Amino acid sequence: MKSAEKNQSACSTSFMVREIHISPGHNFFGHHGKAAGTHPTISVDEVECVAGEGLRGDRFFGYKKNYQGQVTFFSAEVFKDLCEQFKVVGKSAGVLRRNVITSGIDLNNLVGAQFELQGIRFEGVAECSPCLWMNQAFGPGAEQFLKDRGGLRARILTTGILRVEDLCS
Numbered sequence: 001m002k003s004a005e006k007n008q009s010a011c012s013t014s015f016m017v018r019e020i021h022i023s024p025g026h027n028f029f030g031h032h033g034k035a036a037g038t039h040p041t042i043s044v045d046e047v048e049c050v051a052g053e054g055l056r057g058d059r060f061f062g063y064k065k066n067y068q069g070q071v072t073f074f075s076a077e078v079f080k081d082l083c084e085q086f087k088v089v090g091k092s093a094g095v096l097r098r099n100v101i102t103s104g105i106d107l108n109n110l111v112g113a114q115f116e117l118q119g120i121r122f123e124g125v126a127e128c129s130p131c132l133w134m135n136q137a138f139g140p141g142a143e144q145f146l147k148d149r150g151g152l153r154a155r156i157l158t159t160g161i162l163r164v165e166d167l168c169s
Helices: 003-012 076-085 133-137
Strands: 016-022 042-044 046-050 071-075 100-103 114-117 120-127 152-156 160-163
Touching: 016 046, 016 160, 071 076, 076 100
Parallel strands: 071 100
Antiparallel strands: 016 042, 016 100, 046 160, 071 152, 114 120, 120 152
């Protein structure tokens, strides 16, 4: 798909925010060869997306100029498949340390595209590839299961408040 076609289809696609997670510190990033950190993942109903900076209150806020992971997205449908595959019940998608859990869209289609969600503009930069830590955070085999389904790294292009959407409205 050409970039212009990707932008067109991404902008006209509707998808929902199911969960939002932030963390004040890194548990895995920068911990290669060391033990994981113990910073909690905090579920919030809304978060301020700051253009060029990230999610206010999150560990990557202001990390570095043009950082490709100012916000990360993950599919609720993929998380459901993961839980079914490994027969896991009651675990939060927050354990995967992705910020925004979405439904209704294939996130891989947003790589290289600009898109809008709740009036905020984003640029999909790259797949948020799973790493070895997924096996520790979720369970053995999670990294392999999530290959090509690890989510989306994105830049924030406009500032705004992103909110969890009520599925009943």
